[in-house]
Amino acid sequence: MADIIDGRAIARQLDEKTKAQVEELVATGHPAPGLTVILVGEDPASEVYVRRKIKACERVGIRSSEHRLPADTSQEDLLDLIASLNADPEVHGILCQVPLPDHIDTRLVLRSISPDKDVDGFHPVNVGRLSTGTGGIVPCTPLGVMMLINTVIPDLTGKDAVVIGKSNIVGKPVANLLLDAEATVTVTHIYTHGLPAICRKADVIVAAAGAPELVKGDWVKEGAVIIDVGITRQETEDGKTKLVGDVAFDECQHAKAITPVPGGVGPMTIACLLANTVQAARRSMVGNGDTGSDYADVPSRTMFTGSASKPN
Secondary structure, three states: OOEEEOHHHHHHHHHHHHHHHHHHHOOOOOOOOEEEEEEEEEOHHHHHHHHHHHHHHHOOOOEEEEEOOOOOOOHHHHHHHHHHHHHOOOEEEEOOOOOOOOOHHHHHHHHHHHHHOOOOOOHHHHHHHHOOOOOOOOHHHHHHHHHHHHHHOOOOOOOOEEEEEOOOOOHHHHHHHHHHOEEEEEEEEOOOOOHHHHHHHOOEEEOOOOOOOOOHHHHHOOHHHHHEEEOOOOOOOOOEEEEEEOOOOHHOOOEEEEEOOOOOOOHHHHHHHHHHHHHHHEEEEEEOOOOOOOOOOOOOHHOOOOOOOOOO
């Protein structure tokens, strides 16, 4: 039987470290880090996510605020709000919940958030820093994925890793982080020819294609580690619904370890958002000599890169 990687338990451990970071800042005379969430419209899933994020902030001592805007809010008004938050020293992290209404250019909005307050890690500056190994804020879900892998494989040097999915939010940044950790990385997607055979060689599989139960048991070699990022709600025979990942979970019990859906990657995404907010606040308040994110006990790319002296 595969070991279950308990994302909830690992997220709680990270939250404790984040809470300690907040308490340290406050004890030294700084204000608690501040996270502002912007929600445009009334998307039900977004409402749930925002509530979870606000409650999570309360648990670790981060000050949270919300801006709930009607669905017909103009793009200009939204950009004006973000500009005011960029200039507000009390705000250390800005999160604009997506999806946005169709009349708003999502890419333009995300680019308008200051890279130093972009706790989602989506700004092109942070994307560029990640791809070039020069620091910046790491996107929350990829950061969580790496932390989960590291609980099973602390040293990824030379390991074969397959990423299924090429999105800017998960697939590409996970691939960059795995490369930084000295893994040999193959990036694939649902249209990749010979995908099962490619997966059978992998020591690590990160499934992030958004295709329910795409990865079958005979795609996975004995002893592999599987991180299932996918989540789809499916209707069952009795008319109820259940959450399904990108991996056929029951077929993959010969793996060394696997994340469940739910309870795997999801809790880590929110925990890493909080950690990123504290990282941004510390950089703003106490500074850091470079553009990296190497504060003690704050998750960062430095957890996965190994020695800086390693050859390319």
